[in-house]
Amino acid sequence: MTVFIDVTCAIIEGELGKVLVAQRSAEMKLPLKMEFPGGKVEPDESPEESLIREIKEELDVDIEIVSGIPANQHSYPDFSINLIPFVCRITDGEIILREHAMYHWVAIDELLSLDWAEADIPIVSDYIRSKKIRK
Numbered sequence: 449m450t451v452f453i454d455v456t457c458a459i460i461e462g463e464l465g466k467v468l469v470a471q472r473s474a475e476m477k478l479p480l481k482m483e484f485p486g487g488k489v490e491p492d493e494s495p496e497e498s499l500i501r502e503i504k505e506e507l508d509v510d511i512e513i514v515s516g517i518p519a520n521q522h523s524y525p526d527f528s529i530n531l532i533p534f535v536c537r538i539t540d541g542e543i544i545l546r547e548h549a550m551y552h553w554v555a556i557d558e559l560l561s562l563d564w565a566e567a568d569i570p571i572v573s574d575y576i577r578s579k580k581i582r583k
């Protein structure tokens with residue numbers, strides 16, 4: 449039976465309709481792939497609590513959760529995840545990268561051209577679709 453690890457990730461919206469995209473470091477799993485920052489949900493926390501904690505640890509900022517996007521289950525050759533995305537906003541702090549190699553603010557139209565961790569691709573598409581519907 450496949451065990452799917454719950455992982456939350458933050459689609460952080462900034463100014464000019466751009467979103468924050470982070471590049472995994474060379475030492476992490478899926479090296480140098482682009483992802484939304486976040487991480488594994490611990491047994492004693494909700495996905496929302498986990499994401500707020502992870503973003504503080506990884507980017508040193510406080511966020512608020514604005515809305516959810518459907519989760520995506522994905523199997524890599526050696527592990528499987530249930531990736532749970534939330535649209536978020538920064539409420540306090542300046543970004544200091546603690547784990548990632550780099551981050552960028554990316555326009556929605558450019559998101560699909562990046563070299564994403566595979567599990568993120570359906571989520572990026574859903575996010576783009578949700579923005580077009582809301583327009």
Ligand SMILES: Nc1nc2c([nH]c(=O)n2[C@@H]2O[C@H](COP(=O)(O)OP(=O)(O)OP(=O)(O)O)[C@@H](O)[C@H]2O)c(=O)[nH]1
Nearest residue numbers: 455457476477478483484485486487488529565567568
């Ligand atoms: N945070 C995050 N992780 C993602 C995304 N997409 C994706 O496939 N993952 C995978 O989900 C797994 C769990 O995330 P994590 O941030 O806690 O990973 P980690 O570096 O602590 O993993 P590790 O300590 O097992 O190497 C990672 O192995 C990562 O490859 C994403 O958009 N955000």
